[in-house]
Amino acid sequence: MQAWLGRASIAAVGVIAGLALSFTAASQTRAPQAASPQRQTSGVRTARSADGKPNLNGVYQAISEAYWDIEPHGAAAGPVQQLGASYAMAGGLGIVDGPLPYKPEALAKKKQNFANRVTLDPEIKCYLPGVPRAMYMQYPFQIIQTPTYIMMVFTYARAVRTIYMTDHKEAPADSWMGWSNGHWEGDTLVIDTTGFNDMTWFDRAGNFHSDQLHVVERITASGADHLSYEATIEDPQTFTRPWKITLPIYRRIEKNAQLLEFNCVPFVEDLIYGHLRKPSSSN
């Protein structure tokens, strides 16, 4: 924490600048002082890792309504009547840079997805969330950083992203979370992810992509407890042009912040396999 104080006033610019400007402000912020290489003691965060890169280690969470819909949307009843107001859709300003540039047939599919979201949304079945959706779901995630691998571990479905910082490869196979190659551009972590399957969504509103999805993320610490997150989404099969997601992601600053287990498979078994249950067997 102390290492951050020296530049608190500069960092504050990035914090105050707010959602839209925070990324720009952060990139203009002076680099934090390099941490001395002495052993880190528990509970003390340094601005820099031993290799001199920004220290992103920690537990984070987006504070946003984008998990319902990444586009601007007003509040609405949720998709499950029995859950009433407790699972109603919260209104949100959106995290995208304009109406999503769907191709006409893709827009039709998006509308179908929305209409049938109770059965089609992969989140309902505890399926891996994909990228970028994992980054702004309503659960904490943790970054574990080393010079060669930056790991992102998500509460939801205990999804994992491995960011390969040195051993860059083409995706060896399609997967739910994709294959991520990362590098530092100054103090910005840039992650290039490909190798996706076509089974994940962007949100609960049915926004979707094909297996041609290509995501380039730029992550910058805009303060001791904030990340500026920007993702460029490219999928020529689904969209007419690339588009962008921008949002701040916050550090969970509670002293004992940690991921709790969310092994959601048992929660969805009856939903997925209930129709195959022996009729006479008890629930």
Place this chain on the structure above:
Amino acid sequence: MLRRFVAATALGSAIALLLVSTPTAQSTYKVPRLPDGHPDFQGFWNNTTYTPLERPKGIDRDFFTREEVVEQMKRAAADESEQTTPGTIADVHYDFTQFGLDRSQAPVALNLRTSLIVDPADGHLPPMTEEGKRLNAARAEARKRAGPITDAAENQPLSVRCIQMDRDGPPMLAGAYNNNYQIVQSPGTVLILVEMLHDPRIIPTDGRAPLPNSIRQLEGTSRGRWDGDTLVIETTNFTDMFMFAAQGASADMKLTERFTRISDDTLMYRFTVDDPKVWTRPWSAEVPWKKSVGPIFEHACHEGNYSLANLLAGAREDEKRAKAQK
């Protein structure tokens, strides 16, 4: 036959490599260190083993000779190859040699011990307490009441349901295949990524408080600390339906795992189970982990669990046909 020959040859070369790298020089080994001064365990590891948890009947020694172990591994590899002989029933399920599933294709640390259990010295689980017997009898009774495993998803073992497997643990024990792990260390955190079921075990080593007793998890809650060059992980707060219940353990088990790097390619894993509700005394096992190569792939088990759906659908179809024949 050809396949068996190939497997045996592969095993032969694997053993040759292993004999060279058997960890004998632990006293002189200098463990690599991270900038924070702690030992560096990072990389890819594999805990495949041919050694049973408990000492086999008729054996009254702690160790086999190297020749005996090599011979046993050869025989086991041949048996696994045999299992996939075309035309046999076993061949229908998996072709171990073709899909890289049999153990001879994995890095295996040579283990001369006759059992993974090192304490009690006889290599066997200690006797169960009366309470432990009652607990496990009640579990068996509940399973029986629920009906056959093909009646409903929750009657199946956790592994078939893609919820928790032996590799995930804790304690982390090998299965027949895919015993791959990656360890990543950052200051205050050790991550053990288990490939099977894409299970990231996050172990804080920053001295933080444990979770309240009311929070129970399949994998419990782990806290790590360094004891010299050994990483010690204590785990409590398990649930009653967790993986190690299959071994008889209760939710109140206290597990202590110890990792020590004894050579460049061997990480010694030792765990102690302290569960006075179930066992009359604590017991410990030791499993060497062998250096392996990455990457860890995404094992999306639940997402592709056709097996469970098909098992249940097949059973319902059988019932329908049996009814029609009446």
